[in-house]
Each structure stands twice: as structure tokens, then as C-alpha cells.
Amino acid sequence: MPDNLYPSPIEEARRQAQICNACRYCEGYCAVFPAMHMQRAFSDGDITQLANLCHNCQNCHDACQYTAPHEFALNLPAVLAEVRQDSWEETAVPRALGQAFHRSGTLIAGATVLIMALLFWLARHLPGEGTGFYAILGHGAMLAIFLPATLLPCLAIALGLRRYWRRVEGGPIRLAHLRAAFGSAARMRNLAGGHGEGCTFETGAGFTHHRRYMHQLVLIGFLLCFAATVTGTILHYIFAIPAPYPVFSLPKLFGVTGGILLCLGCLGMLRAKLAGRAELQARAVRGGEFGFIALLFTVSASGLALYAFGGTAALEGLLALHLGAVLSFFLLTPYSKMAHGFYRLAALVRDAQRSA
Amino acid sequence: MTEPDTDPETRYDIVVVGGGNAALCAAMTAAEAGARVLILEAAPKAYRGGNSRHTRNFRCMHDGPLSVLVDRYDEAEYFDDLMRVTGGKTDEALARMVIRRSQACLPWMEAHGVRFQPSLSGTLSLARTNAFFMGGGKALVNAYYRTAEALGVDVLYEAPVTHLALDGQRITRVDYTHDGRAHSLRPRAVVVASGGFQADLDWLAEAWGPPARNFLIRGTPYNRGTVLRDLLDQGLSQIGDPTQCHAVAIDGRAPKYDGGIVTRLDCVPFSIVVNKDGQRFHDEGEDVWPKRYAIWGRLIAAQPDQVGYVIIDSKAIELFMPSVFPPVEADTLEALARKMDLPAAQLVETVTAFNAACGDTSAFHPTELDGVRTEGLTPPKTNWARPICEPPFYAYSLRTGVTFTYLGLHVDETARCSTASGPVENLWAAGETMAGSILGQGYLAGYGMTIGTVFGRIAGEEAARHAR
Numbered sequence A: 001m002p003d004n005l006y007p008s009p010i011e012e013a014r015r016q017a018q019i020c021n022a023c024r025y026c027e028g029y030c031a032v033f034p035a036m037h038m039q040r041a042f043s044d045g046d047i048t049q050l051a052n053l054c055h056n057c058q059n060c061h062d063a064c065q066y067t068a069p070h071e072f073a074l075n076l077p078a079v080l081a082e083v084r085q086d087s088w089e090e091t092a093v094p095r096a097l098g099q100a101f102h103r104s105g106t107l108i109a110g111a112t113v114l115i116m117a118l119l120f121w122l123a124r125h126l127p128g129e130g131t132g133f134y135a136i137l138g139h140g141a142m143l144a145i146f147l148p149a150t151l152l153p154c155l156a157i158a159l160g161l162r163r164y165w166r167r168v169e170g171g172p173i174r175l176a177h178l179r180a181a182f183g184s185a186a187r188m189r190n191l192a193g194g195h196g197e198g199c200t201f202e203t204g205a206g207f208t209h210h211r212r213y214m215h216q217l218v219l220i221g222f223l224l225c226f227a228a229t230v231t232g233t234i235l236h237y238i239f240a241i242p243a244p245y246p247v248f249s250l251p252k253l254f255g256v257t258g259g260i261l262l263c264l265g266c267l268g269m270l271r272a273k274l275a276g277r278a279e280l281q282a283r284a285v286r287g288g289e290f291g292f293i294a295l296l297f298t299v300s301a302s303g304l305a306l307y308a309f310g311g312t313a314a315l316e317g318l319l320a321l322h323l324g325a326v327l328s329f330f331l332l333t334p335y336s337k338m339a340h341g342f343y344r345l346a347a348l349v350r351d352a353q354r355s356a
Numbered sequence B: 001m002t003e004p005d006t007d008p009e010t011r012y013d014i015v016v017v018g019g020g021n022a023a024l025c026a027a028m029t030a031a032e033a034g035a036r037v038l039i040l041e042a043a044p045k046a047y048r049g050g051n052s053r054h055t056r057n058f059r060c061m062h063d064g065p066l067s068v069l070v071d072r073y074d075e076a077e078y079f080d081d082l083m084r085v086t087g088g089k090t091d092e093a094l095a096r097m098v099i100r101r102s103q104a105c106l107p108w109m110e111a112h113g114v115r116f117q118p119s120l121s122g123t124l125s126l127a128r129t130n131a132f133f134m135g136g137g138k139a140l141v142n143a144y145y146r147t148a149e150a151l152g153v154d155v156l157y158e159a160p161v162t163h164l165a166l167d168g169q170r171i172t173r174v175d176y177t178h179d180g181r182a183h184s185l186r187p188r189a190v191v192v193a194s195g196g197f198q199a200d201l202d203w204l205a206e207a208w209g210p211p212a213r214n215f216l217i218r219g220t221p222y223n224r225g226t227v228l229r230d231l232l233d234q235g236l237s238q239i240g241d242p243t244q245c246h247a248v249a250i251d252g253r254a255p256k257y258d259g260g261i262v263t264r265l266d267c268v269p270f271s272i273v274v275n276k277d278g279q280r281f282h283d284e285g286e287d288v289w290p291k292r293y294a295i296w297g298r299l300i301a302a303q304p305d306q307v308g309y310v311i312i313d314s315k316a317i318e319l320f321m322p323s324v325f326p327p328v329e330a331d332t333l334e335a336l337a338r339k340m341d342l343p344a345a346q347l348v349e350t351v352t353a354f355n356a357a358c359g360d361t362s363a364f365h366p367t368e369l370d371g372v373r374t375e376g377l378t379p380p381k382t383n384w385a386r387p388i389c390e391p392p393f394y395a396y397s398l399r400t401g402v403t404f405t406y407l408g409l410h411v412d413e414t415a416r417c418s419t420a421s422g423p424v425e426n427l428w429a430a431g432e433t434m435a436g437s438i439l440g441q442g443y444l445a446g447y448g449m450t451i452g453t454v455f456g457r458i459a460g461e462e463a464a465r466h467a468r
């Protein structure tokens, strides 16, 4: 596994931020620079916050007159990626899991296969009830597994964010801060590259929207899948209509479109990541990031397969695969790339406080 | 256009010497007019773009709001600003032409890939007059290279031109080296856009004497004036005084070349500046930006070892744009002097005398000429004079940082070069290498890129017309 590029990312980021602060040429690209330019000296918390505002678009790197071989050796995307990554790992609850899974795609894959196998075993050995899915894994059993698997990661994320908030010295949160943060995230304003033409992440030269759009696909796909689950739960509990649902039902419509978007988005992100320059990213976690994308792809692809082949003999196997992937996705959320969304939102909220 | 030429020496209609802003503007314009263009850039790709890669904005006339520029900035006001900084040493006709054409440059630049951003924090005074490049000059240069390549312009990096053969009133051959070998081309027309000679310390020393070897060069190490000297030696008309250069005081720890914008220090007005003997030598509160900004380069150059030391106290540390290196800091002046290798007793004496000469400081105003001055001190400090007494104390060393030189090729309004016997038929010049034709001395922030853009486009157009 490759090490960090910088022995002490925060120190190195501080050095680079001082250079940027004397230059300011990149001010228009993203939220990092206006936040940076309000200060003369940077605490560890300031640097951590700046790092979480950065989304590694690399526009500043390609515009920088001080990148290597220049002796100032600016590489803001990489050093901020390493600070950011460290901040997620260090604030993760528990920390050890953060350090393990962020860095290792193999561990992610291992955990996922293990969980899939466990579900396979459960499906075999727990008595089914009802029809369709529930004939294989009873609703009660599903609940017993998934309720804690949702709540525990949520709790871990909340505790992690609290640690983050302390570190960046965040203040009391107002509605306006939230509105600004969610507005910015929804439009992926910062991913537009300042001039609205995207970034140089994949090309190193021209600007494209590809990464921005692919990320948007993943996000929308994910939210649609989430909506499928929520509507399913409502149908089940409030209207007492248990799964499986027909094609023209909310859970299916949401689920199928969401699944397709998520699949495409994951493939797009994978392609972007492969095309991108490793030396401008947090290279120590590339494996973990590829592992995470693969996991997300497995979640969506197996979900779609379940829709398509749920009526066949493959049901049991597919169900174990899909539920296993979903379960491991949930459990790993606080310790994988998935956590970035929460930290990024927190950073945007913090930034809204700064500019207020 | 003629049939595609297979003879490699005449494959190109136009050779552009240099790879900065002026060269790229010329190359794109000529390619759009249908010419086959080759750029010969001395620098490797990572350092392409000369001094242009260090720039942040260009000064642009506008009759009303234009892109990121607010309000208006008309020809008369622009020209007045120019006359003030050059003390009247300006070619009025060329200067006005550049000003008038700058307005159309902005949309042209956007169409060729440049993106603008609102003026940077800390540069509010330029918001109306100067359009800032998003990402700075390297982003501009990158955009131009992309556009030029899409237009079919070929680019050779690490291909310094060594000689342009002048035969009568024609350039007949372009000699350059590449891959360790000498090559020649015979294009129909040549555009010279290879900047000034400031990176050639020997040449600077010829003009300035040995002290020039202690100067730092703020921009590219590749602008060595090779082609400029080659052409002047062959009798091309020259303009400008070789001792004239734009030089400012920058952080003494800056790299020898290419330190760029971040090495500038804006704290002189809030400081006292001493030489290596611990003595003050000039009014630190003199005049206003931008003239004051440029004057300290020369003042430092005249001090022993071409070095100065700027001393401030904790009151002043927040008043100026932060710079790339942290200041040297100490709790007493003696300790500061030791860290800076200055004679401690003398520094204390200088500061004590200065402090004693400070009067009422209640009118102190960091962004205006506040008239807060010393009494009975030589040299005086005529603005922002507050005692240096609140520890910690801070110091920066200062050295002369050369931005560019003024000696250049004389051109007319069509960017064409000439000799004593008249115009050279197929040679045009643009950018820094001919800027002396317009500015005799002094400098107005953002005007360099304006000259390069306007004259680059003209040179490209004229060369393409000739090559047709």
C-alpha cells in the first residue's frame, strides 16, 4: 500500500496555503480560496476545514505557476486530499475502523463477501414467512438486521461529525447556514469549476463536466434508491401493502431508475478515477476508494438483478448478494468514502458561518 | 494558400519566436487567417509561457460594464493614468491605439478560452480598471495553447531560436536548436515575441554594473534576449534605454528566478527600511502606489550588497497582504538584529531616533496618505510614521526583483520592425520585446498584457497577410 505523499500533510498544507494566500490567483475556482484568504495564519482546524471544502477538481493545480519542478512545489489537490482523508479517519468512531477501511479496498471486499455469506446462511436457516422476498428472509428478520445496521452507522457518523465540528471550531448552526450548504451541494456549485465549465481532473488540460455529472448521477441514483426504501416502508406499515410491488409502484419506479443511475454513475466515477492523475489525489486510499465504488456498483447492480430475476430460482442467491452488499454498505458508511458527503456538508455549513 | 509543402524547411508560413501571451495571440490570429504556424518556445512545456504565466490581469478600457469590469474606464482616463506613471515618456499614438483596442480584446480573449474573475481580495483598487484572469496567467497561457493547437498551430518546446538571418530587408532563415541539434527553417514571415533580456545577468551587468548580479529575476529564466541581441547586432532599429528596467523590492529569500507575484512585500509604508549598516536611506512614507511600489527596487539596488531590511512591529503585521515566507520575529530589536545579521547597536539607535521623531499618530490611516510624519529626521518619513515599539518585532530582507527590461525592437503601428533603411518586409514584433516603443519608463499595472495582446494580434494578422 503506498504511503502518504507528505509525511505531515497538515504542516505541508500550511506551507502551501501561505503561498496561495500571497498569490490568490485561484480565488474564483472554488470555496477553498475565499475561506483561505480571510486569514493570515492557519491553525490545524483551519487547514482541516479548507481540506474538506476541496473536492479535488485540480483546476488550481493546472493553473498554478508554482507546481513542480518549481521549488515551491505546489500541489494543493494532493495535500488537501491527504489532510481531508486523515481528518475522516481520525474523527471516525471508532477510529480504528476508519483507518482500516478507508485505506483498503481488499478489506471492503472481504467484509462484503463475509456479510453476503452470512445473509446466505441466514436465508437458508431462518424460516421464511409470506411470499416473494419474505419467503426467503422474513420481514421480522430483515428488520432485526437492518434496523441496527442503519442506526449504528448514523450514530457513528453523528459522533464523527461532532468531533469534526469541534476540530474546525464550528459555531451554533442556523437555518440559513443549512440552506446555503444544501443549496451549494445540490447544484454542485463548486464542482462547476468557478467558470461553470467543470474541471481538469480527467484531462489535465481541457475542462469537462464529466466528473461533476457522474457524481450527480451517483447522488441522484442513491437518493432515488433511498426513496424506494422509504416509500416501501410506508406502503408496508401505513397501508399494509407488503412487498413485492408491481412495476408501476413508487418503490419500483424509484428503485429501478435509481439503480440504473447509480450503476452508470459508479462506472463513470470509476472511469474518471482511472483517468485521473494519482499524484494529485490521496494515493494511500486509492484502493479503498476503488473498493467503495465497486461496492456501490454491486449494491445497485444486484438490486436491478433482483428486480429482473426475482421471480426465478436465482432469487435466494440474488437476495443474499444484494442484501449483503446493502448491509455492508450501511455498516461501512462511516469508514469509507461514503462518509465524505457528510463531512463535505458539515464543511459547507461551517463555510456558510464564515461568510455570514 | 499554396499547395501543402513537403520541404520541411518551408513547411510553415510563419514562425513565431516565443511562447508567451504575445506569441500565442499572434499564432492564433495568423492560424485563423489560414496560415501554417509554428511556435518555437525556448522553455520546456512545464515552464512554457514566459512572464505571461506569472500575470494576473490586463488593463482594459471600457465604455460601460464589460464582463467582470464594473462602471467605465475611458480612453482619456486610461491615457492620463499612463502619462502619470511614465512621466510623459510615452509614444502617444501607439499608446492610444493600444488603449482603444483593449476594449475589443476582452471578448476576443474569452472567445479564445480565457476566463475572468472579479478582482482578487486585497486588490479592490483595480476592480474597475483591470480584468483578472481566472487562475492567473498560467491558466490563460494553457487556454491559448489549447486553442492554438485546435487551430492547427504546431508547438516545439525546448527549441530556443539562436539566429534570424537578415538579408537586405528580409528575414531569410530561422536557426534554432532542438534535441541537442541545430535546425533551420525558411518561413515566409517571422513574429518575434520572445520578451526582454532580464534573465541574462551578464547583459544586466553590462548596463547596471556588477551589482546587477545580486538582482533577483521575478519571472522566467528563459527571457535572455538572445534574439533581441541578434537582431540589434544586425542593425534592427532599437528603442529604449538598456539601463531601464522595471524593478521592485521583493523578499530577499525569493528564488533567483521565477519567484513571481508571491515574493512581493507591501509593508514598506508601515516600516522603516535600513541597509546592512542599520541606517535608513529613504522616506518610507513617500508617494502612493504604484509609483512607490516600483521605486524601492532601484533604492535597494543602490545600497551596499544590494540588500535592505524592512523593520516593523506588531501594530503593522496585519496591515499588508501576507507574503510567501513568514517574517523573522523577535521580542527585542537586539535579538531581531542578531537574527538578521545587522549591527544591533546601530539598529537600536536608528529605531530610537525614528521613534523620537514620530509625533501625533492619531490620524494614522493605512490606506490613505495620512500625513502622519516625522519631525526633524533625515531622511523623513512623510506618511504612516508610527513608532516601532510594540514587540514582537518583525523583519524581512529586501532585494531588487527585476520584472522586465525596456530595451527593445522599434516597431510601427503595424508591429513591423525596421532597420535604418526602412521596414523589414517579413518581420513583426509583439509584447515585451517591443514594449519600449510605447513606454519609455515607468509602468502601469496590467498594461504589459494589454500591449502583448493588441500587438500580438496585429503582428499575427500582418504576418498572415504577408504569407498569403
Ligand SMILES: Cc1cc2nc3c(=O)[nH]c(=O)nc-3n(C[C@H](O)[C@H](O)[C@H](O)COP(=O)(O)OP(=O)(O)OC[C@H]3O[C@@H](n4cnc5c(N)ncnc54)[C@H](O)[C@@H]3O)c2cc1C
Pocket (backbone or CB within 6 Å): B017, B018, B019, B020, B021, B022, B023, B040, B041, B042, B043, B048, B049, B050, B051, B052, B053, B054, B055, B056, B057, B058, B059, B159, B160, B161, B162, B193, B194, B195, B196, B218, B219, B220, B222, B223, B224, B225, B226, B227, B259, B260, B261, B402, B403, B404, B430, B431, B432, B433, B445, B446, B447, B448, B449, B450, B452
Ligand atoms: C511576476 C510578474 C507579474 C506580472 N504581472 C502582470 C500583470 O498582472 N499584468 C500585466 O499586464 N503584466 C504583468 N507582468 C508583465 C508581463 O508578464 C509581461 O508584460 C508580458 O507577459 C509579456 O508577454 P510576452 O509574451 O511579451 O513575453 P513572455 O510572456 O515573457 O514570453 C516570452 C517567451 O519567449 C520565450 N523565449 C525567450 N527567448 C527565446 C528564444 N531565444 N527562442 C524561443 N523562445 C524564446 C520565452 O520562453 C517565453 O515563452 C508581470 C510580470 C512578472 C514577472
Ligand code: SF4
Pocket (backbone or CB within 6 Å): A019, A020, A021, A023, A024, A025, A026, A027, A060, A061, A063, A064, A065, A066, A074, A076, B135, B136
Ligand atoms: S494554487 Fe498556485 S496559482 Fe493558485 S492560488 Fe495557489 S499559488 Fe496561486
Ligand code: SF4
Pocket (backbone or CB within 6 Å): A026, A029, A030, A031, A032, A033, A053, A054, A055, A056, A057, A058, A059, A060, A061, A076, A077, A080
Ligand atoms: S482542487 Fe479544486 S476544489 Fe480543491 S482547492 Fe483546487 S480548485 Fe479548489
